Amino acid sequence: xxxxxxxxxxxxxxxxLFITGCVTIDEHVKVNKDGEIEDFxxxxxxxxxxxxxxxxxxxxxxxxxxxxxxxxxxxxxxxNDGIVVVYESHDxxxxxxxxNNKTVKLVGKFKTxxxxxxxGIKITKENGYIIFEQYSKxxxxxxxxxxxxxxxxxxxxxxxxxxxxxVEGNKAxxxxxxxxYNKITKLYAKSEIPLIPGxxxxxxxxxxISGLFLRDRIRY
Numbered sequence: 001x002x003x004x005x006x007x008x009x010x011x012x013x014x015x016x017l018f019i020t021g022c023v024t025i026d027e028h029v030k031v032n033k034d035g036e037i038e039d040f041x042x043x044x045x046x047x048x049x050x051x052x053x054x055x056x057x058x059x060x061x062x063x064x065x066x067x068x069x070x071x072x073x074x075x076x077x078x079x080n081d082g083i084v085v086v087y088e089s090h091d092x093x094x095x096x097x098x099x100n101n102k103t104v105k106l107v108g109k110f111k112t113x114x115x116x117x118x119x120g121i122k123i124t125k126e127n128g129y130i131i132f133e134q135y136s137k138x139x140x141x142x143x144x145x146x147x148x149x150x151x152x153x154x155x156x157x158x159x160x161x162x163x164x165x166x167v168e169g170n171k172a173x174x175x176x177x178x179x180x181y182n183k184i185t186k187l188y189a190k191s192e193i194p195l196i197p198g199x200x201x202x203x204x205x206x207x208x209i210s211g212l213f214l215r216d217r218i219r220y
Contacts, residue, residue: 022046024148031132033156033194035125040118041109048103057106058087058094125193130155134187149176157192164189 164172
């Protein structure tokens with residue numbers, strides 16, 4: 001199978017472990033009206049207890065490959081479901097959830113977005129539309145791990161074209177399985193660029209005033 005970095009998913013799972021079982025990656029992307037990524041975060045669920053200690057996922061290869069980050073423990077608390085630890089670096093926030101059922105969830109979120117931090121995503125503005133493309137790319141981190149990948153995209157305006165599995169208004173979803181994510185080469189969505197907030201209301205008011213003015217002129 002093609003490596004898990006094929007859709008620019010931060011290589012969160014590339015820490016040299018062979019995982020068996022059901023693992024799911026959820027990627028969330030939000031694009032603003034300027035064609036910039038406003039928010040981006042990834043979660044990995046279903047990881048088994050095969051790491052050495054708390055913080056080893058946040059501080060391991062999965063996140064530190066991109067930049068040499070100094071991780072600081074910000075929070076550790078015990079819940080009814082298990083243990084939650086929160087680490088923070090200069091550009092990321094990372095959370096590990098160690099559940100009582102012997103599985104681990106990893107969540108990584110960028111504090112600031114840059115082209116260096118998110119690979120494989122291209123956003124362009126063309127003829128009044130914003131186009132989102134996330135490319136598949138061969139990786140040397142190939143694995144035979146059966147993994148489901150879900151990508152959730154929020155665009156600034158109504159999506160008019162996409163190869164997503166589900167489109168509703170300005171949101172699109174791709175649900176990739178081991179049988180499909182090594183066949184698709186690109187995620188694609190094209191959305192309208194929204195008007196300035198309140199612009200439509202202003203136009204409507206001007207139209208009404210103009211209509212009344214013309215009516216009064218015709219009357220007299």
